[in-house]
Amino acid sequence: MYKLFFRLVFTRMDPEKAHHLAFRWIRLAARVPVLRTFVAAALAPRHKELRTEAFGLRMHGPFGLAAGFDKNAVAIDGMSMLGFDHVEIGTVTGEPQPGNPRKRLFRLVADRALINRMGFNNDGSLAVAARLATREPVFRTVVGVNIGKTKVVPEAEAVADYVKSAERLAPYADYLVVNVSSPNTPGLRDLQAVDHLRPLLTAVREAADRTSASRRVPLLVKIAPDLADEDVDAVADLAVELGLDGIIATNTTIARDGLGLRSPAALVGETGGLSGAPLKARSLEVLRRLYARVGDRITLVGVGGIETAEDAWQRILAGATLVQGYSAFVYEGPFWCRAIHKGLAARLRTSPYATLADAVGADVRKPR
Numbered sequence: 001m002y003k004l005f006f007r008l009v010f011t012r013m014d015p016e017k018a019h020h021l022a023f024r025w026i027r028l029a030a031r032v033p034v035l036r037t038f039v040a041a042a043l044a045p046r047h048k049e050l051r052t053e054a055f056g057l058r059m060h061g062p063f064g065l066a067a068g069f070d071k072n073a074v075a076i077d078g079m080s081m082l083g084f085d086h087v088e089i090g091t092v093t094g095e096p097q098p099g100n101p102r103k104r105l106f107r108l109v110a111d112r113a114l115i116n117r118m119g120f121n122n123d124g125s126l127a128v129a130a131r132l133a134t135r136e137p138v139f140r141t142v143v144g145v146n147i148g149k150t151k152v153v154p155e156a157e158a159v160a161d162y163v164k165s166a167e168r169l170a171p172y173a174d175y176l177v178v179n180v181s182s183p184n185t186p187g188l189r190d191l192q193a194v195d196h197l198r199p200l201l202t203a204v205r206e207a208a209d210r211t212s213a214s215r216r217v218p219l220l221v222k223i224a225p226d227l228a229d230e231d232v233d234a235v236a237d238l239a240v241e242l243g244l245d246g247i248i249a250t251n252t253t254i255a256r257d258g259l260g261l262r263s264p265a266a267l268v269g270e271t272g273g274l275s276g277a278p279l280k281a282r283s284l285e286v287l288r289r290l291y292a293r294v295g296d297r298i299t300l301v302g303v304g305g306i307e308t309a310e311d312a313w314q315r316i317l318a319g320a321t322l323v324q325g326y327s328a329f330v331y332e333g334p335f336w337c338r339a340i341h342k343g344l345a346a347r348l349r350t351s352p353y354a355t356l357a358d359a360v361g362a363d364v365r366k367p368r
């Protein structure tokens with residue numbers, strides 16, 4: 001049904017307009033108590049065996065919504081209603097900004113991929129913090145807050161901009177993510193170099209501790225799949241050195257590998273980050289490399305090209321405690337989470353592992 005609807009309606013609409021339409025429906029459904037209870041019961045059944053713990057937080061399961069879908073924290077209950085076990089909001093920047101001019105989101109349907117150059121369109125840290133402060137949650141959902149740099153802020157003042165967001169948002173975040181990996185803010189990915197990353201992460205850690213004195217907010221960094229292998233290792237080492245809680249691998253890619261020849265060249269040539277199926281192999285590779293380096297010392301979050309329960313399972317075996325997705329949700333629709341959960345529970349049951357935690361990294365730990 002969804003796929004037919006997608007073909008007949010969504011593919012004829014501008015992708016960003018389709019996103020806003022679907023988003024509005026989700027938010028509306030979540031506001032009607034009878035409807036949301038019914039939808040949640042149908043789409044978000046909780047499998048006991050999938051219960052997960054990551055950086056001290058308990059979740060119904062390992063599968064969450066990646067950053068970028070709910071940039072302004074307006075649909076957390078709606079996404080939870082659809083089955084996402086955690087919701088990462090953002091990227092939120094220090095100051096509000098409109099993002100890049102439209103068109104800035106493109107569907108490569110034949111490749112089950114998206115290209116976006118949204119450019120962190122968001123309401124800014126003050127407005128999002130106020131929204132989170134007054135939110136009355138319906139579902140118990142872990143909320144991650146992903147922060148990035150305001151475009152007009154010069155690179156020399158980037159740390160102060162992140163600190164501003166961290167101070168305002170950490171009090172409402174179950175975990176905080178420093179995003180240094182979006183390809184759509186000039187210079188942002190240069191912050192992944194350890195010389196830049198060390199002072200940035202240290203300052204954000206201090207800001208979070210200052211403003212959330214009663215608890216230690218878990219801090220993660222989100223990295224790009226385009227880092228060279230030795231740079232992945234360097235970030236992993238730095239994360240261990242700084243006592244970071246997690247690494248999210250990966251953001252979108254500027255590469256165009258993994259695309260079939262089916263998507264029109266004009267679309268493939270659009271500037272921006274590529275996500276979805278073509279990203280799968282590299283994201284998995286980066287995750288494996290990270291796990292081989294950090295083992296169980298740091299929690300890893302696998303994201304990039306996850307479409308099926310098997311993909312999610314492979315990420316867990318490669319070292320991910322949590323997995324996330326975005327692009328496949330656009331193609332698969334509201335039953336997607338349900339299928340992932342069902343498939344993950346079935347895989348765990350027939351695996352040699354007693355718990356999901358036992359399966360984390362099992363493929364990398366295996367002697368080859």
Ligand SMILES: Cc1cc2nc3c(=O)[nH]c(=O)nc-3n(C[C@H](O)[C@H](O)[C@H](O)COP(=O)(O)O)c2cc1C
Nearest residue numbers: 066067068090091116251275276304305325326327
């Ligand atoms: C339209 C769009 C907007 C995104 N915006 C953000 C963002 O604001 N911050 C961020 O960290 N990642 C953002 N991402 C990246 C996703 O969180 C995710 O890392 C990436 O899409 C790979 O996962 P996927 O293949 O399941 O989509 C965005 C992705 C898409 C498709």
